Amino acid sequence: MTTELTAERQLTEQERQHLHTLYKEFHQNPELSMQEHRTAERIERELTALGISSFRCGGTGVVGIVENGDGPVVAFRADTDALPIEEATGLEYSSEATGTLPDGTDVPVMHGCGHDSHITGLLGAAQVLLRNRETWSGTLVLIFQPGEETAAGAAAMIEDGIWDKAPRPEVVLGQHVSPGKAGTVDISAGPAMAMADSFRVTVTGRQTHGSQPQNGKDPIVAAAAMVTRLQSVVSRELSPLDSAVVTVGTFHAGLKENIIPETAEFSLNIRSLDEDVRSTVLNAVERIINAEAAAAGLEQPQMERLYHFPLNYNDETAVDRVLPALQKAVGAQNVAESKPRMGSEDFGLLGSAIGVPSVFWFFGGTPDGDPEGPVNHSPYFAPVIEPTLTAATDAAVSTLLAWLGRS
Amino acid sequence: MTTELTAERQLTEQERQHLHTLYKEFHQNPELSMQEHRTAERIERELTALGISSFRCGGTGVVGIVENGDGPVVAFRADTDALPIEEATGLEYSSEATGTLPDGTDVPVMHGCGHDSHITGLLGAAQVLLRNRETWSGTLVLIFQPGEETAAGAAAMIEDGIWDKAPRPEVVLGQHVSPGKAGTVDISAGPAMAMADSFRVTVTGRQTHGSQPQNGKDPIVAAAAMVTRLQSVVSRELSPLDSAVVTVGTFHAGLKENIIPETAEFSLNIRSLDEDVRSTVLNAVERIINAEAAAAGLEQPQMERLYHFPLNYNDETAVDRVLPALQKAVGAQNVAESKPRMGSEDFGLLGSAIGVPSVFWFFGGTPDGDPEGPVNHSPYFAPVIEPTLTAATDAAVSTLLAWLGRS
């Protein structure tokens, strides 16, 4: 990785070592969405050490504000939550943490989406910019957002009045680690990340003895038929030139093999890049679930909406300013313009809630960008520490300076 | 219900009230298979109060022995365990108990199979017979067996040497509550209850982000295909004149809707009345599971045997003695000869382990024998206390006397 940032705008070796320590600490102490209590406290301690004042927002969210004279207000967001995954990376600093899901289930927890690198990269950028106060002016808003994985965190911060408590920015920036090669960055103008809709479906049958199917109604066979039939939404109801995903991510039914249970419950995650496609998919999914229940002689299942992620849209004008800054940060040959991603983010809400443009990009985390390697949400997802963290820091510094830098 | 038992061989009103209290106590304190610690202690207290010596066998099993002069040895077995079901009967004495499955899951527990009535009926019969010692001679072996639902209990008692510690009987008797009309009994000569085979199947895919199916292998879609395809075993591979059941009683996969999980796990319960049919079904089930994994590009799933229940066979000669005794107990018009049942029991092992015949019958538990009503293993299964318990007691007294009665 070759940065064109001036020497003083790069991490010192001591700062870098500190970031590594911080990263491992976050990695070993992951917390589930909206339960990021220790994570928030650790961030607060770090901000305090840097002399940055902060306030809590949206429960476990933290907002730090650095006022540095006249000039634009720019916000940069890092998300802080982790996932119910049992880490299998074999890393020395692997997580052994556990947590409790809202339904009471105890689960292992892992930073399987790499948000620990987001926190660390933003703290690194804050440190560099504070050390170089004379080279920029304006106001920097550091947003450490909880609950991204459940689409709850950005909404909670807005609900809690983040834009009443912090100055309104003219742009909101954010970044995410990916399985790309460490030291590279990719970005797309326009649609950047998919809409997501998530539902919990409860199929109610009639419980009976496992040896007497005729006396009950089997919700597992019905729900399995739904899962099978849902495959035809993408394969038959959409143009092959359109993009959508229908994933059944959980399926839970029954406590004992010799009882046909009363209910089966599964959850759905649906992605789309376009409102028409989204509407076609949502209608088809609901139609199939209801019809398969009817095929099994069951009542209409209960479909409970879990959340909706909006389209994450990268403002084209703002991208025109971000792109050269990224090229400066990691070298022009290391910045790619890419297709939209089917992943989703609630990042966009932070800007759209107040009509402000936002830009979001991805930085690589693997030594060689192996396309067959583990991806986000895999129990094996293990970004290398360097050059990942330095690139994340440099990218944040450089893009913030694109608005805040003195000439 | 009209019994032809003499007055002294019937429950006194005071005994009946005591049995009702006992029954409710067992019903409110159900325990999972092989964890029947308090149940065993309660049975022991009751035997002690009756002056019957007992010993523990197979962990939570209890064996009481009543020696009453020369004569045959006869064993009568009641099973004692309950199920992971959340009771929904609305009964005043409903269970609110919980328990922990072997895998660590906390679950509600209910006597959803009615074993509480088995315990109570056998204790009632013991009391009546002790009060009428002069009218019979021989040895009565009272077996309170744990872990019937998991096919573990009879095997555990045999393993623990029940037939070394207790005298060997010439017949083993047993009974089970059913959704039939309270006060009636039904029995079949020859094959009485099905063989059962149970397996846990673990389908291993490759975990990935829910928006990137192409980067993983979806074990939920694969396992759903297995559930769907398994329906064709009974529908296409067996003669319609043969009998078998293939039930998938549990299906568990995934912790979060936006992660395609690494594994899906389901459990199977298979019933058959005939070794050829059993073999056809087991082969077909394994073939389908392996082939559906191959269809999904997955490795062969792990199939772990949970248990095997043998065929529960009613010795025809012994039935010839039991049948008139049952008719005497509840009235000839209330005794039916029935087809075999697809339910399974480890009861038969207690006799077959030592080459001794056994007989097993069903007594009704509902006011009107409504064929549409809740059945065993339903959260609504709620036998009426009377005449259910009196009939169970009378049936046990009368059949025991068929071997032990003087003249």
Place this chain on the structure above:
Amino acid sequence: MTTELTAERQLTEQERQHLHTLYKEFHQNPELSMQEHRTAERIERELTALGISSFRCGGTGVVGIVENGDGPVVAFRADTDALPIEEATGLEYSSEATGTLPDGTDVPVMHGCGHDSHITGLLGAAQVLLRNRETWSGTLVLIFQPGEETAAGAAAMIEDGIWDKAPRPEVVLGQHVSPGKAGTVDISAGPAMAMADSFRVTVTGRQTHGSQPQNGKDPIVAAAAMVTRLQSVVSRELSPLDSAVVTVGTFHAGLKENIIPETAEFSLNIRSLDEDVRSTVLNAVERIINAEAAAAGLEQPQMERLYHFPLNYNDETAVDRVLPALQKAVGAQNVAESKPRMGSEDFGLLGSAIGVPSVFWFFGGTPDGDPEGPVNHSPYFAPVIEPTLTAATDAAVSTLLAWLGRS
């Protein structure tokens, strides 16, 4: 095979050779249901040669009447139609015949159900009985019924007034070749053969280019889902102790691989032994077909009833007379009492239409009764000529004499 029929009541060697020739001639000239024109003519020629008067009834049906003094009237029925199967037996006298289905499709034709042996056996019995006129008295009605495979023939003969034109019998007898061992017979009292219901289902989608599924509605995917889901009727909605079959015997859709067609058509054949089971199955089948169409966003498919076969019920009193006659014909050790068969017959209609009892049995056709060997409707089904035809003749002679024989 050991018969106890007197020598004169057995086939002479010359008669037997003639039957063999006749059998091969029928086998090589099979005709589809209700198109048995040449078959009817050949039967008529044979009856004429025997001096038996006959009349046409129900189109291609033939009825021969032999009046032989006072006494009971007894009818014996042989069915005459063949199937759209391409013979693969490799027999020297294999069929190379073709025919045209009602929908215009040209198909190969084979006596794959063995009706050729039914015709021959009944002609053989007529010959023997005519040669022994002095040993019996009464009236013999020989029914050569067309269209059994489509349930059309018995109804057509009744509709055409068979029982106005022929004297009313006191019993109707009939027999069918099976894969059992040649020279043996089996019979069941009470329910003998299943009810059958057959439907043609037309699933209407919306035709489109094969590369544009989003512009049409795929009826093949919908109909495949129906076939798959129908497997759960037998596996989940019936007691394993009940008997039913749901077979999809045909599935036709599309003319070109790059067009998603407008419609898919399949046909269903449903068997049951009991009205309750039948009703459960028919309701479930219709429910599933309609719901799967809804899942695919299609209109309710058209379900056209093709036919209904009634339960073929063997009158118990008449069986008491048939059974010893069969034992006399083929030896007591060669007669078995069997379970009902899931096959269906319109035979029962001939008696039930006028309230007359009927009895139907099976005679084996294979050298060793190999249970793995080809069965009726297989392209490999190839009864051996002897002792099959002699047994069929003897069984018909002996059972007819059970009513008609002098002392």
Place this chain on the structure above:
Amino acid sequence: MTTELTAERQLTEQERQHLHTLYKEFHQNPELSMQEHRTAERIERELTALGISSFRCGGTGVVGIVENGDGPVVAFRADTDALPIEEATGLEYSSEATGTLPDGTDVPVMHGCGHDSHITGLLGAAQVLLRNRETWSGTLVLIFQPGEETAAGAAAMIEDGIWDKAPRPEVVLGQHVSPGKAGTVDISAGPAMAMADSFRVTVTGRQTHGSQPQNGKDPIVAAAAMVTRLQSVVSRELSPLDSAVVTVGTFHAGLKENIIPETAEFSLNIRSLDEDVRSTVLNAVERIINAEAAAAGLEQPQMERLYHFPLNYNDETAVDRVLPALQKAVGAQNVAESKPRMGSEDFGLLGSAIGVPSVFWFFGGTPDGDPEGPVNHSPYFAPVIEPTLTAATDAAVSTLLAWLGRS
């Protein structure tokens, strides 16, 4: 539609009427692929009338050559075959034609893909250019290609030496009618139409009586499972940002509802825009078909390749010349640059076989371009005669002149 072609380069009213007559004649006389005998004769008569010499090539292919002095050689291709579809447009000039598929099935035939408009448009362009000989110079090669729908025709013409018999062109042009608005044209540079792969799959079970599934192996249930499971290829194994189609266009099994047939046969049509995606899909399809056969206990089905269509690639440099010519022909506002189409063409082979670039575009055929209306291969697909045919003619004239026109 507004053309900028000079008056003399437009159709005269008389010419237009003649084209209409020709179009209806072709529409009413459609012929199946590689059987376009009368169509070829009719084209030849028309070329002769125009004074154009022609030769047969590839059986029913016709090549006309117009030499007009020095200059480039340019080829223009129209395809001539029709489809096995029963026309349902209700048009006065509807087809009532029938044809015979290679397997002997008699089928209705329709110009359901609109190739009749291709023939007519090219004949119209030839007429206009012959009338304006003085305004251009070079050689025009008119290719009337048979068998496009089966990917057989272009290959047959190349095999038959078209480029030995006709002068080698520097570009090959072609066009296709679409459901777009009549008078408009759309084109994409680079990948223009998908690769297609087509297979016939024969699933072999074991035939038996419909009431005895246990004695056979049901190929219909197995093939239905394949169709169902194939839906997961697109839904689970591809990136949602990639494009592919897996269509089962035909499914044929069984002749009688009460026979489980020996075999089921279906055909597959697979589209892709990229070799990697194609390879993933082909592997997955084969894997699923083999595994589902194994699930049913069947041998590996026979998969017979029917054809492969290559990617239809529009040479970017040639598009740069075609695009303004199309804008001139129908007005700039009526020309759109579009995404690739999932449809396939063997058009590209005519150029790629000799390393010559080619360009292919679409002209609309419906009054209003209704996106919900019938598409190619629908029995309701009914392009309006005008302005469809005039636009097709103008587009051909204008693009040919882009190479051949005198300044």
